Every structure is written in C-alpha cells, then in structure tokens.
Amino acid sequence: MNTDAFSMAPILMVDIAGSALMIVFSILCVCHAASLKRHDPQNILWTYLLWFSSGLMAFSVSRSAGHIVKHLFTFMGMEHYWIELRPVSGSLNTMSFVLVGGITLFFSNVYATYRKVQESRNALERAHEQIRALNIHLEKRVEDRTKELFASEKKYRQLFENSKDLLFICDEKGRLLDINDTGMALLGIRDRKQVLSKPFLSRYLFKPDAEALKRELMEKEHLKDVEVILKNTREEELTALLSATLRKNGAGRIEGFEGTLKDITQRKQMERQLLQADKLASLGQLSAGVAHEINNPLGLILGYARLVLKAAEPASQTHEDVKIIEKHAINCKKIVEDLLKFSRSAGTTKAPGGLNDLVREVVTVVENKFKLENVRIETTLDPEIPPVTVDPDKMKQVFMNLIMNARQAITGEGVIAVATVLAPDRRSVQVSVSDTGSGIPPDVLHKIFDPFFTTKPTGMGTGLGLSVSYGIIKDHEGEILVESETGRGSTFTILLPVIPDRSRSMSMEIEMKKTAASD
Amino acid sequence: MNFFKQSFRCRISALLVGGTLLGSADPAFALQVHPAPEGLYAHQLAHLFFILTMGLFAFWLKKRGLAEHPGWRCIRISCFLFILWNLGAFLGHTMDSGLTDAAFTGNGWDRKLLTEAVAYPYVYYFLKLDHLFSVPAILALYLGLKRLRKDAGDHAA
Numbered sequence: 184m185n186t187d188a189f190s191m192a193p194i195l196m197v198d199i200a201g202s203a204l205m206i207v208f209s210i211l212c213v214c215h216a217a218s219l220k221r222h223d224p225q226n227i228l229w230t231y232l233l234w235f236s237s238g239l240m241a242f243s244v245s246r247s248a249g250h251i252v253k254h255l256f257t258f259m260g261m262e263h264y265w266i267e268l269r270p271v272s273g274s275l276n277t278m279s280f281v282l283v284g285g286i287t288l289f290f291s292n293v294y295a296t297y298r299k300v301q302e303s304r305n306a307l308e309r310a311h312e313q314i315r316a317l318n319i320h321l322e323k324r325v326e327d328r329t330k331e332l333f334a335s336e337k338k339y340r341q342l343f344e345n346s347k348d349l350l351f352i353c354d355e356k357g358r359l360l361d362i363n364d365t366g367m368a369l370l371g372i373r374d375r376k377q378v379l380s381k382p383f384l385s386r387y388l389f390k391p392d393a394e395a396l397k398r399e400l401m402e403k404e405h406l407k408d409v410e411v412i413l414k415n416t417r418e419e420e421l422t423a424l425l426s427a428t429l430r431k432n433g434a435g436r437i438e439g440f441e442g443t444l445k446d447i448t449q450r451k452q453m454e455r456q457l458l459q460a461d462k463l464a465s466l467g468q469l470s471a472g473v474a475h476e477i478n479n480p481l482g483l484i485l486g487y488a489r490l491v492l493k494a495a496e497p498a499s500q501t502h503e504d505v506k507i508i509e510k511h512a513i514n515c516k517k518i519v520e521d522l523l524k525f526s527r528s529a530g531t532t533k534a535p536g537g538l539n540d541l542v543r544e545v546v547t548v549v550e551n552k553f554k555l556e557n558v559r560i561e562t563t564l565d566p567e568i569p570p571v572t573v574d575p576d577k578m579k580q581v582f583m584n585l586i587m588n589a590r591q592a593i594t595g596e597g598v599i600a601v602a603t604v605l606a607p608d609r610r611s612v613q614v615s616v617s618d619t620g621s622g623i624p625p626d627v628l629h630k631i632f633d634p635f636f637t638t639k640p641t642g643m644g645t646g647l648g649l650s651v652s653y654g655i656i657k658d659h660e661g662e663i664l665v666e667s668e669t670g671r672g673s674t675f676t677i678l679l680p681v682i683p684d685r686s687r688s689m690s691m692e693i694e695m696k697k698t699a700a701s702d
Numbered sequence: 703m704n705f706f707k708q709s710f711r712c713r714i715s716a717l718l719v720g721g722t723l724l725g726s727a728d729p730a731f732a733l734q735v736h737p738a739p740e741g742l743y744a745h746q747l748a749h750l751f752f753i754l755t756m757g758l759f760a761f762w763l764k765k766r767g768l769a770e771h772p773g774w775r776c777i778r779i780s781c782f783l784f785i786l787w788n789l790g791a792f793l794g795h796t797m798d799s800g801l802t803d804a805a806f807t808g809n810g811w812d813r814k815l816l817t818e819a820v821a822y823p824y825v826y827y828f829l830k831l832d833h834l835f836s837v838p839a840i841l842a843l844y845l846g847l848k849r850l851r852k853d854a855g856d857h858a859a
Contacts, residue, residue: 187818188807188815188817189814189815189817190812190813191806191813191814191815191830192811192812194827194830194831195813197834198833201833201834201836204837204841205833205837205840208840208841208843208844212840212843212847215844215847215850216847218851219847219850219854222854232777232847232850236843236847239840239843243840257809257810258810270741273741273745274741276745276748277748280745280748280749280752281748281751281752283755284748284752284754284755284756285755287756287758287759288755288758291762294762
C-alpha cells in the first residue's frame, strides 16, 4: 500500500462479498422466522421475528443489490446510470431502516399488550380449570349426596312401611298426607289414594273428640301415649295409643303433624281378662272359706231338722214348720255346693272323652221344650275333634248353664247355635254357644262371671250359674270367653286343651283294658 | 367576568400577531424545496433510529430474561453488532459527505484514496469495510433463529 494513497480494491471485494452474504443470510433468516411462525402462529415473538427478518431482508436486498449494481455500472463505464439510481437506492435503504426500527419499537408496546392478554388468558384458563375441577367435584358431590339421600330415603321409607304400628303424616288442617301399610290394614283401608288429602283423625277417631285432641296438640306441640278409641271401616272399635308431634318449618309456621297409633286392643282385652281372672280367683278363695264355714252348721241344722221331723206328728204345725226349715237348709246346702264348685274345692272325676256326646245329651234334654217355645237349637259338631280330659257331669252342667242362659236371653222366637270345632292352632277344642237374644250390655260384661251377679228378676236365678261354669272350666285348665252385642246376641266360647298324642294313646290303652275287664 | 375579559384580550393579541406576520412576509412558493443534504440527513437519522431501536430491543431482551436462552442470546449479540455497524455507517457517511472526487484517483480496481485529502484516512478506510460488522450481525441473527427453531421443534416433540 502506498503511504500517500490507499487502494480501494479490498474495500470493493469486501463490499461485493459482504453484500452477497447479507442477501443470503437475510433470506435464511426469513425462512427460519417463517418456520417458527408456522410452528406456533399464536406466539407474538415469532411474529415479531418474522416481521423483523422480512424488514431486514428488504433492507439487505435493497442495499446489497444497490452496491453490486453500482460496482457493475462502474466497471462497465456506465456510472451515469448509477448516479440516476443512487437516490432511489438510498431512499429504499432509509425506508427499510426505518421500517425495521419501527417494527422493533412497535413490538415492545405490542408485546406489553400481548403479555397482558396472555396473562388474562392464562388467568382465564386457570379459572376455567378451577371451575372445571370444581364442577367435577360438585357433580361428584351432588352424585354422592343424591346416593346418600336415596339410601336415607329408602331407609326411612322401609322404617315407615315396615313398622308394625300405624304411622301417619297429616298437613296443618289434619288432612292425611301419608299412611303406612300397617295403618291401612288396621283401619281397613283398601286404596291409599282414597284417603289421602282427606281428614284423618276426625274420620277414624271415636273417642276422645278429634278436635279437642288437635287443640291439645297445637298447645303442647306433642302428644304422648294418649289412649284413644278408633273405629275402622269395618266399624270395629280398636284401642290405641296415640303419639303425635307438631311439624314446623324454619320460620316456625305449622306445616302439619305426624304420629303413631299403637294398637293395644288385644293387650287391653288381655288386661281385662287378667283382672277378671284375678278378681274371680279372690272371690273363689273367699267363697271357699265361707262355704266351708257355713257347710258344717248347715249340716247340723239339716240333721237336727230331720230328727225333729221324725219326732213331730206329720200333720202338725211343728212338722210343717220344720219342713220349711229343711227345705231352705237344702237350698242353702245347694248354694254352698255351687260355691265350692266355683272355687274348685269340690272334687272332680276327669277322664278322656269326646265333647260331642256330652253336647248331644244336653241338647236332647232341652230341645223339645225349646221347640215348643219357638226357640230352635242348631248343632254343628265336628266329628274330627280329638278327645279331651273332662269330668262329664260337670261339663254337662256347664253346657246346660250356657244353653239355659241363651234361652233366657231370647224373647219370643230365636236360634241357639251350638258348635264344636278344633281350634286353628290344633291345641284346643272350641265349644261355642251363640244366641240371637238381647245381648249383654257392655257395662256389665265384665261382671257376668262374678258370683251372685245376675240380670234376671229376683228369684229367677242365684247368679251362680256362670260363676260355677267359670270355675269348672278353669278346673279343666280351659278358658271361657264371651262376645256380645246388645240387641244381636251373645256367644260364649269354651276352649279345652287337647290331650297330647302320647298321653292320648296311653289313655286309649287304659280305656281298652277297662272295657276288656268289664266284658 | 374576568374570564370573558381575558378571552377577549387573547383574541385581540392573536389577531395582531397574525396580521403582523402576514403583512410583513416575503413572497413564498407553495411547496418547500428539499435540496441534496436532506436525503443524507434522513438516512443518518434512520441509522440513529435503528441504533436506538436495537439498543431498546437488546435492553428488552435482558429485562425479560430471554437473553439467558442461547437462541435469544445470539439475537442480542446481533443487536450489538447491528449497533456497531450503524455507528460505523453513520460515521462513514459523515466522513463521506466531506470528501470530493479529488480525494480519489483511478477507477474500478485501481481506484485509490489519497491520504492527504482525508482527515483520518485509516479510520475512513476501516469504516468503509462496514460489512465486517453487518455480515457477523446478520449471521448472529441467523444462528439465533436457527437455535430457536430447533428448540421449538424439540419442545413440541
């Protein structure tokens, strides 16, 4: 290199090569940036790089092409063309500079907006994910709660339906909303739909007054074990214990009430029977004591009366007077004997035997007499009933008492039905005596087995007939029950235990031996 | 009342200034003339603007933490090289503007720079080799984009 002048050849070479490289690399940059943009079109950074590369490519092509053309024109001696082109090339270079710079400057603002949008989008996506997760969780919870509710509903529905007590739900006006199957059976309801939305307590409650009971419930907000009498659709009276609770909503407004009715009819009947049995047992003990005490003096009175009779002239006043004493003493003796029978102190002779024969014997005695009085006796005797252990005479006395009572209950024409049958449990034989008489008033029904209790006119009965019958049946380990309806008649039912099979076969052998011996 | 008084005074003043300017102006052409230096100034301002934007972009890459990534790091280097190239070009253009054809002898490959005609001949000579900055700058940009493309592809895979 000359110290006075520098050759421009190296500059020329670098310029041409550099320009070519600028064009090549700027095109490659655009290709990569476009590839990035295609890869993720939503990414603003790739968009910027594509714009930037494109601007730079425009600049490079403009500038480098200008430089190369300039050198070409110079070498070809056509510099005047370049002088014409130079302002255009320079302007294009300037514009591309400004364009690339503008894109960069603009990008920083765009990117800030993009970031905000992106952050909002991410936040939205996160919120969406959270909502989705919550939704899934909520759906699961709803599903679980629905299952729990279903199980709970099923459990309480089963409890409601399977309860052996009557369960009911009423609205605030006392109209029935629901009742369980037990309740329907108890009240004789066939179709639930027919009773729903209709008054409940006032329809089926017989005692006490339904309105009074409702008032009490409203005041106390609950009722517990109130004894009530219900009347079902079959017009049967049922004793039940009512418990009910008032139902209020969150605001304290009464929505209705629900409750239970426990059927205690059988329990009450049992209680009455036990009470009766207890009373009669006490009376039996008392009667036995009194009878024993009276029996001996009566024997003496009768003995001495008979001695005086032997000594007295037959037609004398003394004889007549003593005869009256003897007669009344005999009556007293009879009463005492009856009392002893009632108290079961008198001895009995029991043996296995059929009840049908005993019934026929008694019926035969009274049948003709009753026929004349227009009272018919109908007998329905089950020939298959097993034998029972009885004292035949005493049992006939019981049958006679019951049939005579039945006759006396009938005014004018009537029917007395006598039937024997094996009880459904096959452990006892039932003998029933029914009449179409006047029936027994409910208020005296519990007294009929009491000694000396009678509804007959004075002199017509001692009031010992049923007491004696009761005593005899108890002595046979049996039961005597009565059902009566005023104006329609009464039914007395005797239950006598059947002899167990083994005992029966032994008794049969004994009977056969006795028969063989007598032959 | 004061507000209306002030507004009136302002209008009177504006009318007086406007009237004075219009009344005292010489005759003028409708369009302003743009002589030769304007193109150079516009080009030089464009270089400065480009320097500014590259500087901002490099700063932005640093601030966003993107420069830690190899691809973006190359692009950031490219920014600095573009700044250097633009500075060189700016200075080169400035020195060029002070030279006449008398500073050169010969044509084509034989063209030479007369050192006495230039204040700083070595500096000028070096600045004329601006591709020594611009080519590495665009090469760095290319490498950065290539790396970003590769990483984006790997990430997608």
